[in-house]
Amino acid sequence: MANDSDSKRAYMLCHQAKRLNLPALFVTHNDARKFPNLKVGEARENFKFDKILCDVPCSGDGTVRKNNVIWKTFHMHMGHKLHELQREILIRGVELLKVGGRLTYSTCSFNPIENEAVVQSVLEHFKGKV
Numbered sequence: 001m002a003n004d005s006d007s008k009r010a011y012m013l014c015h016q017a018k019r020l021n022l023p024a025l026f027v028t029h030n031d032a033r034k035f036p037n038l039k040v041g042e043a044r045e046n047f048k049f050d051k052i053l054c055d056v057p058c059s060g061d062g063t064v065r066k067n068n069v070i071w072k073t074f075h076m077h078m079g080h081k082l083h084e085l086q087r088e089i090l091i092r093g094v095e096l097l098k099v100g101g102r103l104t105y106s107t108c109s110f111n112p113i114e115n116e117a118v119v120q121s122v123l124e125h126f127k128g129k130v
Contacts, residue, residue, distance in 0.1 A: 001049075003028045003035060033088040035096060048098040056086040058107035058114050079111035086118045094126060
């Protein structure tokens with residue numbers, strides 16, 4: 001299962017996945033912060049994922065070497081406006097993860113506000129809960 005909040009990228013994911021000839025792929029188009037609970041079985045329990053990749057929107061400062069536009073418009077506080085969005089996506093990812101599952105948090109940023117600070121905040125949010 002794959003999800004993208006951008007409809008054009010979700011479409012491209014479907015198009016590119018056809019080349020892989022996968023036996024099963026389900027692409028959704030949702031705001032990851034509000035990804036719906038999927039009900040399974042007769043008991044209609046919430047489905048939990050074994051593995052989740054949270055590749056969150058970021059400032060992209062890690063790509064400045066390949067994209068001069070980012071370098072020209074870059075400001076060291078760019079990550080501040082994305083921190084809460086990234087945090088909310090990661091929280092939802094943790095909520096959807098099975099106990100003992102594996103979650104990977106990913107950005108293309110070097111900014112600690114978008115990386116370590118997000119992870120630390122989410123660890124504090126779930127301290128003693130999961």
